[in-house]
Amino acid sequence: MRRILVFQHVPHEILGTLDPLLRDAGFRIRYVNFSRQGDSMPDVGRYHGLIVLGGPMNCDEVDRYPHLAIETDSIRAAIERGMPVLGICLGAQLIARALDARVTRNPEKEIGWYDVTPTPEGAADPLFNQFSGTEKIFQWHGDTFDIPQGAVHLARSDSCANQAFRYGDNVYALQFHLEVDEPLIMRWLHTPVMAREIECLGPAFDPARISADTHQYIGRSLALGQRFFRHYIETFHQRRRRVLLSSRHPTVPGED
Numbered sequence: 001m002r003r004i005l006v007f008q009h010v011p012h013e014i015l016g017t018l019d020p021l022l023r024d025a026g027f028r029i030r031y032v033n034f035s036r037q038g039d040s041m042p043d044v045g046r047y048h049g050l051i052v053l054g055g056p057m058n059c060d061e062v063d064r065y066p067h068l069a070i071e072t073d074s075i076r077a078a079i080e081r082g083m084p085v086l087g088i089c090l091g092a093q094l095i096a097r098a099l100d101a102r103v104t105r106n107p108e109k110e111i112g113w114y115d116v117t118p119t120p121e122g123a124a125d126p127l128f129n130q131f132s133g134t135e136k137i138f139q140w141h142g143d144t145f146d147i148p149q150g151a152v153h154l155a156r157s158d159s160c161a162n163q164a165f166r167y168g169d170n171v172y173a174l175q176f177h178l179e180v181d182e183p184l185i186m187r188w189l190h191t192p193v194m195a196r197e198i199e200c201l202g203p204a205f206d207p208a209r210i211s212a213d214t215h216q217y218i219g220r221s222l223a224l225g226q227r228f229f230r231h232y233i234e235t236f237h238q239r240r241r242r243v244l245l246s247s248r249h250p251t252v253p254g255e256d
Contacts (some may be wrong), residue, residue, distance in 0.1 A: 001028045005047040007071055008033045009055025009090060012191050016179035017222065018051070018229055025233050034067040044074050049084040052091030054177070056193065058143060059093050059103040072098045084235045085171045089141050092164070092173035096145035099167060103145045106160050110139035111198060111205050113213040114157050116176055122154035125166060130227045131155075136217040137176040138185060140194070144175065170235055178225040182218045186211070 004027045006015060015022070015029070022029055030047070032040050044050055052075065062068050075098040078085050087095040093103045116137040122128035139157075147153045147165050151173075155163040163175045180188075188194050189207050198205045 002026060002048045003028045003030060003046070004049045004051060005042060005044060006031045007042075007050070007052045007074075007091065008035075009053060009057065010035055012187060012194075013054045013089075014184070015051070015053070016177075016184050017181055017225055018179045021226070021229050021233060027233075034065070034071070040067070041070060042074055044078040044083065045081065047083070050075065050078045050086070052085070052087040052094055054089030054091060054140070056197075057090065059090075059097050068094070079167065079171055082168075082170065084232075086232060087173045088177065088179060089175060090143075092175050093143055093145050095167070095171065095173040096148055096165075099148035099151065101146040101148035101151075103143055106142055106144040108159050109142040109201065109205075110157070110159050111141075111201070112139065112210045113137070113217050114139050114159060114176075116155050116157050116163050118155050119153050121152050122164070125152070125154055127166075127172065127228050127231050128154050128164070130224060130231065135224060136213075136220070137178065138180050138214070138217075138221060139176050140188065141175060145173070172232065178221065178228055181222060182214055185214050185218070 004022055006029055008014070008031050011033070019029070027048075032042050034040065052071065057065050057068065059068060071094055075085060075087075075095055079098065085095060087093070097103055113136045115134045117134040118125070118128045118131050122131070144160050144162055147162055148167060151165040151167040153162065153165055157163055160175060165173050167173075189198070189210060195207070198207055
């Protein structure tokens with residue numbers, strides 16, 4: 001059975017709609033939850049792909065969250081092996097950092113539904129050509145990344161120029177959240193730490209408005225996410241790990 005490694009940072013940021021898509025495609029999912037296993041040293045060579053989820057921390061908070069350095073090294077190792085790697089929100093920023101690009105504060109926070117538009121290169125990308133021009137996509141972030149050297153800039157918004165990039169044909173970094181459904185967004189709006197963040201930002205970030213917008217836009221977002229992620233999951237099937245012939249760490253029978 002093909003196996004996916006998932007880096008998780010907080011309990012409420014999960015695979016969302018990606019979970020059933022991966023399981024239906026025949027993958028076994030292994031989570032490393034760094035909020036509970038902060039000293040984990042995952043061996044990416046045992047897996048067929050890596051997904052790095054979101055979280056509230058900043059890439060530079062290594063003193064407070066030492067696992068961020070471990071993750072960056074693991075992401076770099078996965079990329080060097082030619083593995084499929086997908087990063088969402090913080091995960092995208094960690095991919096950028098692993099590729100020696102800057103991660104900084106965005107000029108403004110994006111929380112809620114925003115217009116995301118593929119770049120000309122994005123319009124030709126096999127995943128981003130699923131977009132019908134500008135799409136309303138859910139966001140929750142305050143940081144942004146530079147596009148790494150050698151990567152392809154795929155999407156932008158008015159508030160955040162760098163919304164996505166591709167590195168090679170197997171590494172995708174998404175600042176936005178296509179994996180969410182309506183229950184997950186409602187969970188975020190009522191998670192204490194996230195609710196407090198919105199309260200501190202003032203009336204421009206109204207939970208009631210975000211809830212109403214979610215009801216309006218979630219149907220299209222779910223349909224887009226299904227097509228987008230199904231196409232990406234195909235790369236997990238199609239690409240073979242370069243380490244199959246040379247890995248020093250064969251799979252251990254029975255390991256999750």
